[in-house]
Amino acid sequence: MQGSEIKKGELxxxxxxxxxxxxxxxxAGMGITDVMVFPxxxxxxxxxxxxxxxxxxxxxxxxxxxxxxxxxxxxxxxxGIRQIKVVTVPDxxxxxxxxxxxxxxLSDLVLLTGGxxxxxxxxxxxxxxxxxITTRFHKIKQRPGKPLFFGTEAxxxxxxLPGNPSSVLTCFYMYVLPAIIAMSSKQYGLLEKQxxxxxxYRKAAGLTHFLKGYYDxxxxxxxxxxxxxxxxxxxxxxxxxxxxxxxxDCIEGTMVNIHLLPVE
Amino acid sequence: MQGSEIKKGELxxxxxxxxxxxxxxxxAGMGITDVMVFPxxxxxxxxxxxxxxxxxxxxxxxxxxxxxxxxxxxxxxxxGIRQIKVVTVPDxxxxxxxxxxxxxxLSDLVLLTGGxxxxxxxxxxxxxxxxxITTRFHKIKQRPGKPLFFGTEAxxxxxxLPGNPSSVLTCFYMYVLPAIIAMSSKQYGLLEKQxxxxxxYRKAAGLTHFLKGYYDxxxxxxxxxxxxxxxxxxxxxxxxxxxxxxxxDCIEGTMVNIHLLPVE
Numbered sequence: 001m002q003g004s005e006i007k008k009g010e011l012x013x014x015x016x017x018x019x020x021x022x023x024x025x026x027x028a029g030m031g032i033t034d035v036m037v038f039p040x041x042x043x044x045x046x047x048x049x050x051x052x053x054x055x056x057x058x059x060x061x062x063x064x065x066x067x068x069x070x071x072x073x074x075x076x077x078x079x080g081i082r083q084i085k086v087v088t089v090p091d092x093x094x095x096x097x098x099x100x101x102x103x104x105x106l107s108d109l110v111l112l113t114g115g116x117x118x119x120x121x122x123x124x125x126x127x128x129x130x131x132x133i134t135t136r137f138h139k140i141k142q143r144p145g146k147p148l149f150f151g152t153e154a155x156x157x158x159x160x161l162p163g164n165p166s167s168v169l170t171c172f173y174m175y176v177l178p179a180i181i182a183m184s185s186k187q188y189g190l191l192e193k194q195x196x197x198x199x200x201y202r203k204a205a206g207l208t209h210f211l212k213g214y215y216d217x218x219x220x221x222x223x224x225x226x227x228x229x230x231x232x233x234x235x236x237x238x239x240x241x242x243x244x245x246x247x248x249d250c251i252e253g254t255m256v257n258i259h260l261l262p263v264e
Numbered sequence: 265m266q267g268s269e270i271k272k273g274e275l276x277x278x279x280x281x282x283x284x285x286x287x288x289x290x291x292a293g294m295g296i297t298d299v300m301v302f303p304x305x306x307x308x309x310x311x312x313x314x315x316x317x318x319x320x321x322x323x324x325x326x327x328x329x330x331x332x333x334x335x336x337x338x339x340x341x342x343x344g345i346r347q348i349k350v351v352t353v354p355d356x357x358x359x360x361x362x363x364x365x366x367x368x369x370l371s372d373l374v375l376l377t378g379g380x381x382x383x384x385x386x387x388x389x390x391x392x393x394x395x396x397i398t399t400r401f402h403k404i405k406q407r408p409g410k411p412l413f414f415g416t417e418a419x420x421x422x423x424x425l426p427g428n429p430s431s432v433l434t435c436f437y438m439y440v441l442p443a444i445i446a447m448s449s450k451q452y453g454l455l456e457k458q459x460x461x462x463x464x465y466r467k468a469a470g471l472t473h474f475l476k477g478y479y480d481x482x483x484x485x486x487x488x489x490x491x492x493x494x495x496x497x498x499x500x501x502x503x504x505x506x507x508x509x510x511x512x513d514c515i516e517g518t519m520v521n522i523h524l525l526p527v528e
Contacts, residue, residue, distance in 0.1 A: 022335060
């Protein structure tokens with residue numbers, strides 16, 4: 001019946017509404033073929049580190065396989081991002097500066113991995129300064145991901161992620177993904193839930209801990225292998241458990257905040 | 265340190281583990297470049313209905329715009345499916361039978377829309393029989409989506425979805441998506457939650473109702489425009505509220521089961 005879905009002149013969708021499958025069906029049903037959208041951000045990933053080797057190649061002494069480019073690319077794709085460029089740069093300040101400058105020109109969002117601590121070869125902060133990036137914060141009271149860097153240059157966002165794979169992905173979910181959601185004017189990020197911890201966890205006060213966890217629908221279990229260079233438990237995790245800064249003994253049954261990871 | 269992530273000979277990931285971004289990082293970190301995966305199913309969508317017109321074209325008397333192909337394609341893409349073929353077929357038994365036969369040859373999963381009631385032009389059941397499809401069920405005590413058909417032919421799955429857009433998408437989320445999850449050996453589907461209803465809802469006993477709802481993090485609101493031909497509230501919904509078959513008065517504050525829709 002004419003006018004039964006919506007009256008002439010009525011608002012169909014509010015500005016900034018998410019174009020879900022239902023919203024697309026709704027618009028198509030009214031014969032609408034073109035809408036203005038926020039494009040998902042174009043992203044450049046800059047992988048730093050002289051010690052990195054590509055999977056499939058033999059490892060020389062002191063080398064490790066690059067895994068961050070693969071994990072980050074998959075995480076970006078899972079969140080609807082299609083324009084992803086991966087650049088590998090040695091630990092040389094000039095080269096890193098050039099790569100970062102190019103990335104700022106081509107992308108809305110730049111993710112660097114490695115080089116944000118204050119070691120001899122940690123050139124990210126210096127390169128960021130040379131590119132005119134304003135530091136918004138550097139270092140956070142958290143584990144993993146303590147050396148996290150965030151800066152901006154005009155509308156461009158730059159995250160300097162630590163080099164350890166588990167830190168990279170934790171910082172992605174807790175900081176980068178919320179930024180992407182905001183840049184895309186989406187309304188939701190990771191789903192949070194308060195659930196009971198199924199196994200006690202102890203830590204020193206002073207840092208927020210993000211633990212790889214497995215939520216079975218009732219309780220959440222902090223998995224083993226929580227070190228930031230290890231990915232084994234992350235591969236089995238379906239959530240990150242947030243244990244607050246000042247907490248030391250988190251006993252079994254305590255309600256904790258979990259961030260459910262996307263499942264595609 | 266050599267062997268600190270995993271010992272030689274140890275199992276890295278169990279069979280059927282989901283290849284999350286973390287799992288990909290974990291495998292890459294061990295230098296692994298090739299893994300066996302379950303490919304996502306190839307899908308054919310068969311749109312039936314003489315009354316359908318493409319958005320962008322003028323509507324003749326009695327015509328409505330096809331919206332189901334757009335909503336279903338978007339919903340499939342959002343769930344990682346890339347091989348999607350859309351076929352439009354008039355309400356002619358022979359043509360529908362041919363299209364269905366071809367779809368069974370090319371795809372793992374076939375979705376038909378329209379033609380599953382028992383009207384004069386509802387040929388899906390007859391075409392399914394002619395193609396050797398075994399009926400697993402037809403008609404469910406639910407609203408929307410009462411005429412839903414499900415059949416199988418060897419390993420192929422066939423869903424006959426009702427023609428109304430809101431029924432199509434509700435049946436997609438409640439039946440088709442769980443089937444896709446199972447076919448892909450994934451471990452999770454839509455997240456369910458028990459939350460209080462923020463506005464009373466009345467219905468007759470006899471059918472399970474799936475209501476378009478908006479969950480604000482605390483309570484869930486059943487939206488207006490719940491008719492199965494309307495998509496307006498679906499476009500604003502972030503969950504489906506399940507009100508059980510025998511329930512009649514569901515008063516404000518009652519705990520109800522909600523199925524959170526994917527947000528990509």
